[in-house]
Amino acid sequence: xxDVWRFKxxxxxxxxxxxxxxxxxxxxxxxxxxxxxIITSPPYWKQRDYGHPKQIGREPTPEQYVKGIVEVFxxxxxxxxxxxxxxxxxxxxxxxxxxxxxxxxxxxEMRKIGYILKNKIIWYKPNAMPTPxxxxxxxxxxxxxxxxxxxxxxxxxxxxxxxxxxxKTLLDYVxxxxxxxxxxxxxxVTDSLRTRASKEGVVIGVKYHSNEPxxxxxxxxxxxxxxxxxxxxxxxxxxxxxxKCPICDGTLTxxxxxxxxxxxxxxxxxxxxxxxxxxxxTFPIPxxxxxxxxxxxxxxxxxxxxxxxxxxxxxxxxSKFKKVEILTASPAGRLAIQGEKIIIKRxxxxxxxxICGYLRYWRKMRGATIDEIDRRLGYSYTAGHWFRRDFxxxxxxGSIPRPNDWIRLKQLLNFDDRYDRLVTEVITILETVKPHExxxxxxxxxxxxxxxxxxxxxxxxxxxxxxxxxxxxxPPNGVVLDPFAGSGxxxxxxxxxxRKAILVELIPEYLKLIRKRCDIIEVLDTTKL
Numbered sequence: 001x002x003d004v005w006r007f008k009x010x011x012x013x014x015x016x017x018x019x020x021x022x023x024x025x026x027x028x029x030x031x032x033x034x035x036x037x038i039i040t041s042p043p044y045w046k047q048r049d050y051g052h053p054k055q056i057g058r059e060p061t062p063e064q065y066v067k068g069i070v071e072v073f074x075x076x077x078x079x080x081x082x083x084x085x086x087x088x089x090x091x092x093x094x095x096x097x098x099x100x101x102x103x104x105x106x107x108x109e110m111r112k113i114g115y116i117l118k119n120k121i122i123w124y125k126p127n128a129m130p131t132p133x134x135x136x137x138x139x140x141x142x143x144x145x146x147x148x149x150x151x152x153x154x155x156x157x158x159x160x161x162x163x164x165x166x167x168k169t170l171l172d173y174v175x176x177x178x179x180x181x182x183x184x185x186x187x188x189v190t191d192s193l194r195t196r197a198s199k200e201g202v203v204i205g206v207k208y209h210s211n212e213p214x215x216x217x218x219x220x221x222x223x224x225x226x227x228x229x230x231x232x233x234x235x236x237x238x239x240x241x242x243x244k245c246p247i248c249d250g251t252l253t254x255x256x257x258x259x260x261x262x263x264x265x266x267x268x269x270x271x272x273x274x275x276x277x278x279x280x281x282t283f284p285i286p287x288x289x290x291x292x293x294x295x296x297x298x299x300x301x302x303x304x305x306x307x308x309x310x311x312x313x314x315x316x317x318x319s320k321f322k323k324v325e326i327l328t329a330s331p332a333g334r335l336a337i338q339g340e341k342i343i344i345k346r347x348x349x350x351x352x353x354x355i356c357g358y359l360r361y362w363r364k365m366r367g368a369t370i371d372e373i374d375r376r377l378g379y380s381y382t383a384g385h386w387f388r389r390d391f392x393x394x395x396x397x398g399s400i401p402r403p404n405d406w407i408r409l410k411q412l413l414n415f416d417d418r419y420d421r422l423v424t425e426v427i428t429i430l431e432t433v434k435p436h437e438x439x440x441x442x443x444x445x446x447x448x449x450x451x452x453x454x455x456x457x458x459x460x461x462x463x464x465x466x467x468x469x470x471x472x473x474x475p476p477n478g479v480v481l482d483p484f485a486g487s488g489x490x491x492x493x494x495x496x497x498x499r500k501a502i503l504v505e506l507i508p509e510y511l512k513l514i515r516k517r518c519d520i521i522e523v524l525d526t527t528k529l
Contacts, residue, residue, distance in 0.1 A: 004529065005031055007479075007500045010520050014477075016491040016501035018514055018521045019529075022054045023483035023504045027075035029529035030502070033263055035080045036157065036478030037499075039469050039490050041089035041461045042069055045102060050507055056484075062093070062100050070109040072483060077114060077149070079481075081263045083157045085473035086115070086147040089123070089461065092139060103143045110147055118158075119146040122445045123465060129450075144469070154390060155262035157255065157478075162471035164439030179233055179313065179430070181206040181213050181299075186306040188341040189218050193426060194403045203342065205302035206230075214298065216342065216428050228344070229291075231429040233313075236438070238349040241422070243284035248272035252284055254351050255475050261353035261389060270477060277357045280365075284354065286422050310339035313432060340432045346403075347425040353389040355400050355419060360387055362415040376412055377405065442468075453487060455513055460486065466493040474499050488514030491521070 008015045019026050043050070043057030045065040050057075056072075059065040073086070080086070090103045107117045121144040128140040148156040184203050192198040204225070205217030213230045220226065231237055243252040250271030260267050267276040267284070276282045363373070373383040386409075388398035401409055403424040410420070446468065453460040466489055474480050478499050482490035485503035487510060494501035495518060503514060503521075515521055 002031075002529075004524060005034070008522065013495045013520075014498070014500040016488075016495060016503055016514075016518050016521050017524055018485070018488075018491075018503045018505070018511065019524045019526060020505055020508050020511060021526045022506055023072055024075060026504050026526065026529070027072070027079060027483075029526070030076075030079040030481075032078050033081055034479060035076070035481045035502070036084055037470065037474035037480045038076065038080065038084070038086040038088075038483070039466055039473070039480055040087070040482045040484050041486075042072075042484045044091045045093050045100075047091070047093070052506055054506060062095065062102055062105070066102060066105045066109055069106055070113065073110060073115070073147075074113045076481070076483065080149060081259075082149060082152040083155050083259050083262050084149060084152065085118075085156055085158065086145075087121075087469040087473060088145045088147065089142060089465070090145065091142045097135070103145055107145055110145075114150045115147040116150050116153055117145060118148055118156075119444050120144070121146060124445060124447045125450050126447055127449045144465070146473075152262070155258070157259060157473060157475050159255075159472055159475075160441055161438040163442050163468050165442060166439045179213060180211060181208040181301050183312055184213055184216055184230075184342075185301070185303055186309040187216075187312050187430075188308050188310075188339070189216075189220075189343070189428065190341055191220075191344040193344045193346065196402070202306060202308045204304055204306055205300060207298050207300050209298050217302065218428075219304075229347070229427045231345075231427045233430045233432075237427055237429055238346045241289075241348045242287045243354075244287055245269045245271060245274075245276065246282055246285055247274045247276070251287070253476075254349055257284065257351040257354050259475060261351075261357070267354065267357065277354070277361065280361065280416060280418075283358055283361075283418055285418065286348075288421065312340045312342075312430060340430065342428045343431045344426050345429055347427045348422050350400055350422055352398055352400050355423065356387055356389045356398055358415070358419060359401075359409070359413075362413045363387065366413050368413060373409070373412060377408055455487065455516065461489045463489060463493050466490050467497065470494060470497055470499065485514060486510060488517040492517045 007017070043055065045057055045059065045062055047057060049055075056068050057065065059068060069090070088106070090106060093100050093102060103120070107120075111117065122141050123144055124141045128138065131138045184206050187203040189201040189203060190198060191201070199220055199222070201218045201220040203216045204219045206213050207215040207217070207227070215227050216230050218226050218228060240254060243257065244250070245252060248269060248271050250269055252269065256270055257267060260270075268274070269276055274282075276284060370384045370387060374380060377383065385397065385399040386401050390397035400423065403426060406420070406423045409415075446465070448462050448464045451460055451462045470480065470493060476498050479502065480490065480494045480499050481502045481504070483504045485491065485505040488503055491501040491503045491514060505511070505514065511523070
C-alpha cells in the first residue's frame, strides 16, 4: 500500500485525508479492502444546484439519479472490507404531488450489485422545517439505509453496545438480584456446555466474602461435588478479554482479531503490521484480569441435605402463566413456568477464528487428520467444525470445542497451554429475567434534531446522527469514508471518536469549510494517488 494512505496522528487524533474530486473518479484509486465504514448523505434529487457539471442530484429523472448513486457504491464495493457497513442517508422527494420512494428504489438496486439491506433507520427530526402544504402531511423524518456486503453477512462489524441506553429499571434489579449466600443453597444447576450430555445438580454450599458469593459448591446427579466461580448477577457473560501481541506487546481486542481474519484470512497486528499465528510463539497472549481472591478472607456455607428449590430471587413471578401448558417466549412467562436456576457458561468471549488457527497449527505439526481426531475422540463429523473459520453472527460452520473436548484434544495433539484457561474456564450465572448490563437495543427510530450551520446557510448532517452510526458500524481506529463530504461533519466526528477519515468532496469551495470543522487535514493530490 502506498504511503499516501498511511494516517498521521496530531494531538492524539488521526488527521483526515481530504480529496477534492468526483467520487466516481476517485473510487478506483482507493486501496482495495481498505474501508471499514461508509457514512454519507449525498445531494438529494432536485434539492439544490451546486453549479458543477459533474454534480449528482440534477438528473432529469429519479431513475437516473438512483442509477448514479448506485454506480458510486458499485465502484466503492471492492474498497469496502468484507466486514464493512454503509450508512446512507437519502431523503424522500415529491414530483407532481407524488411521493417518490427514492430510498427504496436505491435499496432494490443495491441488492442487484451484491449488498444486503440490514436496516432502515428512521431519523425523526423534532425540529423539522414546516411546510406550507395543506394537502399532505409534513415530512418529519428521513431514512438512513444500512447496507452490508452479501459475502460479509456472517462477519460484519455491528456494535450496538456502543449506543445502547441504560434501562431505567436497572437500579430496581440491583435490589431484586442482590443475592445472599444462603439464597443460593438448593438452587438448581444445569450444565449443557462442557459435555454433549446435559447434567443436573444442586448447590449445597457457597464460598463468600462480605456476603458476596464468590463460588458455589455443586453436587451433581452422579454425586460428584465441584466448586465453580459464581458470576455477578448483573453482568452478562461471556466477558470481554484483551490479548497481547507477542511481537510488539500491542493490545488486541476481540474485534481486532475477528476482523483481521475475516478481511485478510490471517491475523495482522494493527500496531506492528506483523502477521501473527505463524509459529507457536506468535499467537496472541490472553490478558486475564485479576480476580478477587477465593482463598483469602472467605467464609464457607455448607449444607449437604438441601432440597432443590424453584426460585432464588425476589423477582416478581406472574401467576397468569402458571395455567399455560405450552412454553411461552415471554421472559416473564418462562420465569413463572420454569423457575430460576443456575447455568454454566463460558467465562470469556473467545475469538473463534483465533482458536481455529491455533488448532490448525497444532494439527499440522502433529500430522493428524480430522477423521483421525474424530475417531480417537469417538465422534462423527464433529472435529471438522473446530478447524473452520466461518463462524460469527449466524453461527454457521465453525465452532469452539467444548471445555472437556479441549482437554481431550490437548492430550491428542500435545499443544501448549496458551489458551487452556481461555477455552476451559467456566462460570455459573443465575438464569432469570434481567436487563442487559450494556442497555437495550436502541431500535431503528432515532429522534435527532437538525443542526444549523451558518457557514453553509442550510441544515447539515447532524453530528449526533453521525456519532451513532460511527459507533455502531466502525471499529476503533477503523477507516471511515464519506464520498460526499460537504462541510466535513463526518470528518469532525470521526476525529473525536478515534477513527480515521477519508473525505471526498466535488466542490472545491467546500475545502475551507472542511478545514474549519476539522482544524487539521491532509489534502491529497489526485494525480499522485
